Each structure stands twice: as structure tokens, then as C-alpha cells.
Amino acid sequence: MMKTWQAGKRLLPMTAALGLLLAGCGREDLSVLRPQGPVAESSYGLMKLSITIMIVVLLIVFSIAAYVWIRFRRKKDQDEIPEQVEGSFKLEVLWTVIPLILVIVLAIPTVKVVFAAGNDHSDDKDAIKVKVTGHQYWWEFEYKDYGITTAQDLIIPTGKHIAFELSTKDVLHSFWVPSLAGKMDTNPDGTVNRFSFSAPNEGVYRGKCAELCGPSHGFMEFKVKAVSGDAFEKWIASMKAPESVMPEDPVLAEKFKSQCLSCHAIGSMPASPVAPSLTGIGSRESVAGILLNDDTREDGAPVLENLKTWLHDPQSVKPGNKMPNPKDRGLSDEEIDGIAEFLAGYTLD
Amino acid sequence: MDWITTVDHKKIAILYLWAGGLFFGIGGLEAILIRIQLIKPMNTFLDAQTFNELITMHGTTMIFLGVMPVIFALMNAVIPLQIGARDVAFPFLNSLGFWTFLFGGLLLNLSWVMGGAPDAGWTAYTPLSGKGYSASHGVDFYTIGLQIAGLGTLIGGINFLATIITMRAPGMSFMRMPMFAWATFITSAIILFAFPAVTVGLVLLTFDRILDANFFDVAGGGNPVLWQHIFWIFGHPEVYILILPAFGIISEVIPTFSRKRLFGYSSMVFATILIAFLGFMVWAHHMFTTGLGPVANALFSVSTMLIAVPTGIKIFNWLFTMWGGQVRFTTPNLFAAGFIPTFTMGGVTGVMLASAPADFQFHDTYFVVAHFHYVIVGGLVLGLFAGLHYWWPKMFGRMLSESLGKWTFWTFIIGFHLTFFVQHFLGLMGMQRRVFTYLPNQQFDTLNLVSTVGAFLMGVGMIIFLVNVFLTSRRPADAPDDPWEDGRTLEWTIPSPPPEYNFKQTPLVRGLDAFWKEKMAGHKGMTPAEPVGPIHMPSATILPFLMSVGIFIAGLGFMFSRDEFSSSIMSFLFNNYIVTALGLLITFGSMLMRSLFDDHGWHIEPEELEGR
Numbered sequence: 034m035m036k037t038w039q040a041g042k043r044l045l046p047m048t049a050a051l052g053l054l055l056a057g058c059g060r061e062d063l064s065v066l067r068p069q070g071p072v073a074e075s076s077y078g079l080m081k082l083s084i085t086i087m088i089v090v091l092l093i094v095f096s097i098a099a100y101v102w103i104r105f106r107r108k109k110d111q112d113e114i115p116e117q118v119e120g121s122f123k124l125e126v127l128w129t130v131i132p133l134i135l136v137i138v139l140a141i142p143t144v145k146v147v148f149a150a151g152n153d154h155s156d157d158k159d160a161i162k163v164k165v166t167g168h169q170y171w172w173e174f175e176y177k178d179y180g181i182t183t184a185q186d187l188i189i190p191t192g193k194h195i196a197f198e199l200s201t202k203d204v205l206h207s208f209w210v211p212s213l214a215g216k217m218d219t220n221p222d223g224t225v226n227r228f229s230f231s232a233p234n235e236g237v238y239r240g241k242c243a244e245l246c247g248p249s250h251g252f253m254e255f256k257v258k259a260v261s262g263d264a265f266e267k268w269i270a271s272m273k274a275p276e277s278v279m280p281e282d283p284v285l286a287e288k289f290k291s292q293c294l295s296c297h298a299i300g301s302m303p304a305s306p307v308a309p310s311l312t313g314i315g316s317r318e319s320v321a322g323i324l325l326n327d328d329t330r331e332d333g334a335p336v337l338e339n340l341k342t343w344l345h346d347p348q349s350v351k352p353g354n355k356m357p358n359p360k361d362r363g364l365s366d367e368e369i370d371g372i373a374e375f376l377a378g379y380t381l382d
Numbered sequence: 383m384d385w386i387t388t389v390d391h392k393k394i395a396i397l398y399l400w401a402g403g404l405f406f407g408i409g410g411l412e413a414i415l416i417r418i419q420l421i422k423p424m425n426t427f428l429d430a431q432t433f434n435e436l437i438t439m440h441g442t443t444m445i446f447l448g449v450m451p452v453i454f455a456l457m458n459a460v461i462p463l464q465i466g467a468r469d470v471a472f473p474f475l476n477s478l479g480f481w482t483f484l485f486g487g488l489l490l491n492l493s494w495v496m497g498g499a500p501d502a503g504w505t506a507y508t509p510l511s512g513k514g515y516s517a518s519h520g521v522d523f524y525t526i527g528l529q530i531a532g533l534g535t536l537i538g539g540i541n542f543l544a545t546i547i548t549m550r551a552p553g554m555s556f557m558r559m560p561m562f563a564w565a566t567f568i569t570s571a572i573i574l575f576a577f578p579a580v581t582v583g584l585v586l587l588t589f590d591r592i593l594d595a596n597f598f599d600v601a602g603g604g605n606p607v608l609w610q611h612i613f614w615i616f617g618h619p620e621v622y623i624l625i626l627p628a629f630g631i632i633s634e635v636i637p638t639f640s641r642k643r644l645f646g647y648s649s650m651v652f653a654t655i656l657i658a659f660l661g662f663m664v665w666a667h668h669m670f671t672t673g674l675g676p677v678a679n680a681l682f683s684v685s686t687m688l689i690a691v692p693t694g695i696k697i698f699n700w701l702f703t704m705w706g707g708q709v710r711f712t713t714p715n716l717f718a719a720g721f722i723p724t725f726t727m728g729g730v731t732g733v734m735l736a737s738a739p740a741d742f743q744f745h746d747t748y749f750v751v752a753h754f755h756y757v758i759v760g761g762l763v764l765g766l767f768a769g770l771h772y773w774w775p776k777m778f779g780r781m782l783s784e785s786l787g788k789w790t791f792w793t794f795i796i797g798f799h800l801t802f803f804v805q806h807f808l809g810l811m812g813m814q815r816r817v818f819t820y821l822p823n824q825q826f827d828t829l830n831l832v833s834t835v836g837a838f839l840m841g842v843g844m845i846i847f848l849v850n851v852f853l854t855s856r857r858p859a860d861a862p863d864d865p866w867e868d869g870r871t872l873e874w875t876i877p878s879p880p881p882e883y884n885f886k887q888t889p890l891v892r893g894l895d896a897f898w899k900e901k902m903a904g905h906k907g908m909t910p911a912e913p914v915g916p917i918h919m920p921s922a923t924i925l926p927f928l929m930s931v932g933i934f935i936a937g938l939g940f941m942f943s944r945d946e947f948s949s950s951i952m953s954f955l956f957n958n959y960i961v962t963a964l965g966l967l968i969t970f971g972s973m974l975m976r977s978l979f980d981d982h983g984w985h986i987e988p989e990e991l992e993g994r
């Protein structure tokens with residue numbers, strides 16, 4: 034075993050160089066190659082090791098091939114019959130043993146990481162427990178210990194282990210935050226998956242659904258927002274404090290209640306199984322997971338505008354999603370805009 | 383009519399080739415549409431539903447209907463010749479296998495015009511493929527079409543097993559068999575063990591959808607992950623069903639154009655068997671993220687990595703076959719040369735994927751898309767091109783144009799690497815697979831554009847190949863028996879194209895590379911193992927065609943048995959299973975005919991053989 038480790042070590046300089054090179058690829062909040070937490074880091078370590086080994090293999094194969102093609106190319110009027118070599122026991126053993134060693138060099142750390150404890154923190158008293166539920170095409174996050182449920186934005190404190198319990202309400206989805214950890218499928222009840230990650234640094238990370246789940250599979254995104262411990266406590270507190278949240282105009286309030294709250298929940302209402310909670314939607318990172326609430330960026334827009342886009346035609350934003358068009362529910366354009374304004378102003382402090 | 387009733391393996395090979403070409407073309411068009419949609423972010427060229435249908439049909443068509451028949455075409459054309467046989471073991475079954483395959487494929491593609499193609503991915507994961515989430519008949523076309531086509535594949539596989547076991551020419555022991563025959567033998571064995579699994583899976587899914595069974599429905603006590611296991615227990619060996627024949631082809635082409643025997647023949651045989659064996663043990667590496675737990679993930683990780691060892695043996699043996707030889711870059715050998723580095727790149731990404739914790743990141747991203755296209759297109763399709771150019775003169779008596787062949791090669795392979803190399807990076811940068819579009823500003827835009835441009839270049843390569851085929855077909859059929867001059871195996875000892883009976887006299891095999899051995903001994907041809915005598919030939923028959931039509935009708939009937947039609951006659955016919963029964967009646971009636979009326983075939987007399 035000593036030997037294989039040494040072989041592994043000899044690959045280190047190349048691994049390091051490769052790491053630097055790959056780190057240039059992609060956005061920090063999205064790319065697998067720029068890990069922002071220990072779990073993604075451990076996958077990335079294996080990736081660097083395996084890429085290094087594989088590049089070595091490729092270089093050997095390519096150079097032998099190039100040499101053979103050039104050196105043994107048939108020349109004009111070359112007509113003698115080449116020796117019909119049967120094979121070579123020594124050589125054949127050589128290229129059985131070398132790949133075997135390379136495989137062992139990769140297999141040992143792989144098995145180690147597979148078993149690495151700490152990837153399941155469901156019994157950890159200190160961990161934040163979040164139940165993730167996949168829906169066509171939105172994400173629900175339930176913090177059982179705090180009795181709150183939110184959607185689309187997963188708020189987590191930095192430095193703490195987040196212990197996830199994953200499942201789905203309909204088809205299979207896969208929960209993936211590339212820069213924080215690899216993905217894990219959400220299976221129906223009975224085969225619930227558990228795993229965990231942590232984010233040392235504050236920031237907003239992009240999450241995706243990685244299992245084909247219907248037409249809007251590609252739009253089933255979410256955001257992971259890592260905040261300081263204090264900010265997290267404050268967020269929890271404001272989520273728990275049920276405010277009077279209703280549009281001021283009584284007609285609008287009535288419409289909102291009868292047409293929207295039949296599926297959605299806000300404030301202290303019990304979470305709805307069919308639609309995302311709207312509590313504090315005005316302060317979320319995005320509307321519907323994909324319309325970015327950031328007017329400083331060219332692919333973003335103010336939250337009000339995004340809400341209007343969504344409410345005026347949900348199908349055109351996310352084809353195949355399950356929300357009825359408010360117009361078909363008898364809301365006029367003005368009423369829709371009014372509700373959008375109300376929601377945009379519904380923020381948590 | 384001749385083509386519908388033929389039982390001659392050489393004609394069936396050509397039928398497989400045309401059918402495969404047709405489906406390959408359809409799958410290729412689907413691919414181009416997919417790439418056009420992904421050329422830029424938030425593209426609206428296709429809608430989401432159509433896109434999902436296209437990716438589903440592209441994958442299904444390419445794997446089951448595009449490359450499989452081309453593999454079967456080459457096997458049919460070459461195997462009996464290579465082992466010195468006059469036909470396959472069961473010519474009637476051979477024809478039946480083709481027709482069920484064709485009608486299954488047609489049924490599947492009918493979905494485009496009959497109200498919606500399957501849309502749950504070629505892997506058809508439940509519950510998305512269940513009736514609750516895929517309400518059109520799309521997935522029914524998938525289950526029933528593949529069931530029928532799979533029947534043909536299974537029949538074909540069993541036929542090759544029997545042929546290779548029982549019909550080798552005198553002197554051809556297993557260890558003297560050409561590598562392509564070995565590959566066919568092992569591939570057929572994999573088919574024999576793997577296809578029953580998918581047959582069962584498809585039956586269960588059909589029952590779930592049409593008869594409201596609950597095999598994969600949690601609410602009814604079923605389990606959707608069960609589908610994944612069944613699918614991949616078939617699906618993983620399936621990828622070896624695809625690649626082993628390519629290995630076989632490369633092992634024929636490289637020695638011929640290096641003028642050397644295959645380096646390490648026995649280790650090649652051993653490696654092939656080992657790959658097939660390991661191929662059955664690693665299915666769950668497609669399911670690392672399903673939550674199998676660390677023990678299963680560790681085991682499947684390591685067993686998957688082990689496949690790299692026999693694969694490596696093969697690659698180095700090919701390289702050392704050329705070492706010390708006289709390498710000639712004809713079109714077939716150019717494709718074989720392109721195969722080695724390209725396939726190796728697909729192999730090494732496979733080993734990377736095998737590391738489970740790393741696969742948590744790779745899985746279901748464009749990295750995987752790149753990986754399997756490197757093995758399937760960069761490995762198998764390049765192999766098939768090598769084989770087609772190599773054996774074309776034997777199949778059709780005409781040499782394909784070498785210069786057009788080289789153009790095909792260069793456009794295709796450059797296009798290929800442009801298309802798929804960048805996809806590794808797309809995956810690593812966070813692009814999931816099977817997305818109908820993507821948001822801007824994720825740094826995916828340029829790479830996707832490059833990928834689409836590459837796809838068009840590959841398309842150009844395919845068109846040049848078709849032009850080559852067309853132009854060649856108009857030239858006289860004057861290819862010599864041994865057109866590459868350095869042929870080593872038995873197929874090069876007989877005329878191109880071979881006569882109906884292949885060998886006037888069964889040859890006597892005196893070693894590996896039987897023909898080469900005779901040439902080195904100064905002989906012009908093979909020593910016959912028997913005197914000239916009457917040759918028994920099977921009769922042509924339309925029954926296999928009719929049986930397949932029957933199954934096709936029965937499949938359609940079953941699929942629509944629960945539908946309400948606007949016309950009451952239609953409802954009556956379908957809802958009472960009358961259409962289904964009619965189809966089955968045709969099939970079983972034909973079977974009955976076959977068993978009641980003995981057909982002893984016919985003979986070609988010695989005078990006729992000599993009179994040629």
C-alpha cells in the first residue's frame with residue numbers, strides 16, 4: 034500500500050497545477066471547479082486526482098500512437114512481410130499491472146471519501162435540519178426544529194452543518210448545489226435520502242434540479258443563501274412572527290385570499306402542499322426560482338417587475354407548471370399589478 | 383418481393399443496413415434540432431415539451447434503432463463468411479429477427495404522427511414515465527415498440543450464438559476464430575442475458591400504464607427505484623453490446639492494414655470475456671445519487687474502475703499490432719486510427735465517473751453526455767465506419783471512393799471533437815443535462831455555440847458518406863476477392879459479393895488468420911475440406927414478415943385498448959381487444975403454417991456450381 038500512496042504523491046505537483054488551471058472555469062457560485070465548501074472540496078479532490086491520472090494515461094497512449102503511425106507507416110515499394118509477432122507475455126503483463134495500480138491509487142481515496150463520516154448529520158444536535166421537498170417545478174424547505182417552511186430560497190447559517198432530508202411530492206428530482214456539494218436524488222416517501230453540507234462563506238449559491246422531471250426541468254432552480262449566524266436567527270424570528278399581511282384595498286385583499294391563498298400560504302398559515310409559501314417573498318433572491326430580483330445585473334430585474342411577469346402569464350415563464358393563470362381566475366390586469374405591488378412590498382426585515 | 387421473403391444472411395445484412403441507416407438519419411436529425419435549440423440561452427426555437435420528446439427519441443432511436451442494426455448488418459454480412467459457413471444456423475429466424483426489429487422501430491416512430499412521442503428520457507424513469515405524468519400514448523409507443531424490436535435483437539443474438547458454436551469450418555477452433563467473430567459471440571451472449579431484463583421491465587411498465595398495475599407506484603406499494611435497477615441491469619450490459627463489436631472490427635482492420643497479426647490474440651479474447659463479465663456487475667454506477675448508501679457505492683465504484691484494466695489491455699495490444707508493421711492509411715484504417723485516441727478519452731472519463739463521490743458532481747450533467755458520446759460515437763460509430771468502409775466491397779462488390787472516404791473521416795472527427803469535448807466543461811461548470819434551455823450569464827453560451835457548430839460539421843461528414851454510397855452504387859461491381867490485398871480471414875477468399883452459397887467447398891482452416899497462412903505458404907486460395915457436392919439452401923418465405931406485421935398490429939391494438947374513439951366502430955374494435963386478437967391471429971396463424979407445412983428447401987447441384 035505504501036507504494037501506491039507514493040505513486041499518488043508523485044502525481045501531486047501535476048494535480049496542483051491542474052487545480053489552478055481548472056479553477057478558472059465557471060462562476061464561483063455555480064461551478065463544480067470552484068468549490069466553496071468542504072463537501073464539494075472532497076469531490077473536487079477526487080476529480081483532480083482522477084483527471085491527473087487520466088491525463089497521464091492519455092499522454093502515454095497518444096504518444097505511442099503518434100510514434101507508431103509515423104515510424105511504421107508503409108513506405109513506397111516496401112514489400113517485405115513484417116514479422117508476425119504473436120504477442121509478448123511480459124508486455125501484456127505490464128499493461129495489465131500498470132492500469133491495475135492506477136485503479137488502486139484512485140480506488141483507495143474513493144472508498145475513503147465514500148465512507149467519510151460526517152456526511153449525514155441527522156443526529157447532530159448542532160446541525161440545522163432541513164427537509165427538502167421537490168415539486169414540479171419548485172423547491173420547498175422545511176425547518177422542522179423552528180416550525181417554518183419556505184420555498185425557492187434556502188437560508189442557511191455559515192459554518193454550520195445543514196442536515197438534509199430529501200424527498201419528492203411527485204416525480205424524481207435531484208437536489209444539486211454544484212459549488213457546495215454533489216447532487217442527491219429526491220425519491221418518494223419510503224426511500225428518503227439524507228446528506229449534509231456546510232458553507233463556510235457568506236454568499237448566494239445557485240442550485241439546480243438535475244433529474245429530468247418534465248418540461249420545466251431546466252428551470253427548476255433555487256438559491257442557497259448563506260448568512261451569518263445572527264442574520265440567520267433574525268430571519269427565523271421574522272419568519273415566525275405572524276404579521277398582518279394583506280393588501281390594504283379590501284377588494285384586492287378578498288381576491289388575494291380567495292384566488293391565491295387557496296393554494297399558497299403566508300405568515301402563520303400552515304404550509305401548503307401544492308404551492309410555494311409566499312412569506313416574505315419581496316425579499317427573496319428570485320421569483321419562481323429563475324427570475325432574478327437584482328436590477329443591478331443585466332439578467333436581473335426589480336422584484337416588482339419579476340412578479341408582474343410571473344403573474345401575468347406563469348406558463349410562459351415555466352412551461353408545464355401547475356399554477357393557474359390569474360387572468361383565468363377572474364383577476365383584471367390592474368388587480369394583478371396590485372397584487373404584484375403588494376407582494377413586492379411584503380418583505381421580512 | 384425478393385427482399386421481403388429472403389432468408390439469405392447477406393441480403394438480410396443489407397436490409398439491416400438500410401433500416402439502420404434510416405433510423406440513424408432520423409436520430410441524427412433529432413440531434414441537430416436539439417443542438418439548434420441549445421445554440422444560445424433562452425432560445426425559443428423549440429418548446430419544452432417538444433424538446434423533451436426529441437431528447438427521448440434521439441437517445442432511444444440511436445441506441446436501439448440506429449447503431450444496433452448497423453452492428454447486426456455487419457455481423458450478418460461477415461460472420462458466416464469469416465467462420466466458413468454457408469449461412470447462419472437458423473435462416474428463417476434471422477429473417478424474423480429483422481422484421482420484428484423493423485416493425486418495432488416503425489411503431490416507435492409512429493408516435494411522432496399519432497399524438498405525441500415519448501417524453502420521459504430514453505431511460506424512462508418512473509414515475510415521470512407513468513401515466514400520471516406522461517399522459518399521451520408516447521411512453522406506450524416506447525414500451526411496446528421497444529418490446530417488439532427487442533424481440534428481434536434477442537432472436538438475432540441467439541442465432542449468432544448457435545451459428546458460431548455449430549457452424550465453424552473444419553479446423554477453426556475457438557482460438558483460431560477471427561476477433562470479430564469472438565466479439566459477435568460474446569456480444570450475443572450478453573444479449574442473451576441482458577435482454578430478458580429489459581423485456582420484463584417493459585412488460586411491467588406497460589402493465590402499469592395500460593392495465594393500472596402498481597409495480598412502480600409508491601401509493602400502490604410499488605417502488606420507482608426498482609425501475610432504475612431493472613433498466614440498468616439491462617442498460618449497462620447494453621453499452622457493451624454496442625462497444626464489443628466495435629472492438630472486434632478494430633481488431634480486424636488494424637492487423638490487415640499493418641500487415642501483422644493481432645498482437646496478444648489470446649489476451650484480447652480474455653479481455654473481451656472479462657469486460658462482458660464485469661459489464662453485468664456495475665449497473666448501479668448509473669445510480670450513485672439514488673441513495674444506495676456507502677457500501678453499495680463503494681463496491682460499484684471499484685468494480686466499475688476494474689473494467690479499465692481489460693480495456694487498457696486491448697488498447698495497448700492494438701498499438702503494438704502496428705508496432706513493427708507497415709501501416710497503410712486507407713479510409714477504414716483512418717477510422718480505426720481515429721478510434722484509438724477518441725475511445726481512450728471516453729474510457730478515461732468513464733473511470734473518473736466511477737469514483738462515486740466525484741460522480742455526485744458529474745452525474746446527470748453535460749460531463750456524462752460528453753462521456754457517453756465519446757464512447758458511443760467516438761468509439762462505436764467510428765468503429766462502424768471503419769467496418770463499413772472495410773467490408774463494403776465484400777458486401778456490394780464495389781469499393782467506396784477513398785478520397786470521399788477521407789473527407790468523411792476528417793469532417794466527421796473534427797466535428798465530433800468540437801461538439802463533445804467542450805461538453806465536459808459545460809458539465810463541470812454546472813450545466814445539467816436534458817435542459818431545454820438555460821439562463822444567460824452562466825458562462826455556458828460560447829461553449830454551447832461551439833458544440834452546435836461541431837454538430838453541423840458532423841452532419842456534413844455524414845452527407846459526404848451518403849454521397850459516396852450513392853456515387854459508388856452507380857459504378858460497376860468489379861471489386862476483386864481480396865480488394866485490400868492484405869486480407870487475412872476467410873471472407874477474402876471468395877468473390878465480392880459472395881455467391882448465394884458463400885463457399886463452393888467448405889475451406890479447411892489451418893491456423894489463426896487462415897487465408898494469410900495459406901498466402902504465406904504460397905497458395906492462392908484455401909484448401910477445401912470437402913469435395914464439390916450439392917449444396918442445401920433454405921427456401922425464401924414471407925412468413926417472418928407476416929408474423930411481424932401481426933405483432934405490430936397486436937401492439938397497436940393493445941396500446942389503444944382503453945381509448946375512447948369518436949367513431950363507435952373503432953371503439954368497439956379496440957376496446958374489445960379485437961384488433962389485438964386479429965394481430966395475434968396473423969402471427970400465430972403464420973406460426974401454424976410454418977409448423978404444418980414442412981419446407982425442405984432446395985439444392986444447388988454440382989453441375990450448376992461448376993458452370994459458373
Ligand code: HEM
Pocket residue numbers: 505621622624625667668686687689690693728729730731732733735736741744745746750753754757758761762
Ligand atoms: C472504461 C470503460 C467505462 C467506464 C469506467 C464507464 C463508466 C460509466 C459511469 C460510471 C457512468 C455513469 C455516469 C453517470 O450517469 O453519472 C457511465 C455512463 C454511461 N456510459 Fe460508460 N463507462 C465506460 C465505457 C462505456 C462504453 C464502452 C459505453 C458505450 C458503448 C458507455 C456508455 C455509457 C452511457 C450511454 C452512459 C450514460 C447513460 C445515461 O445516463 O443515459 N460507457 N459510464
Ligand SMILES: [Cu+2]
Pocket residue numbers: 167205206207242243244245246250253
Ligand atoms: Cu426536477
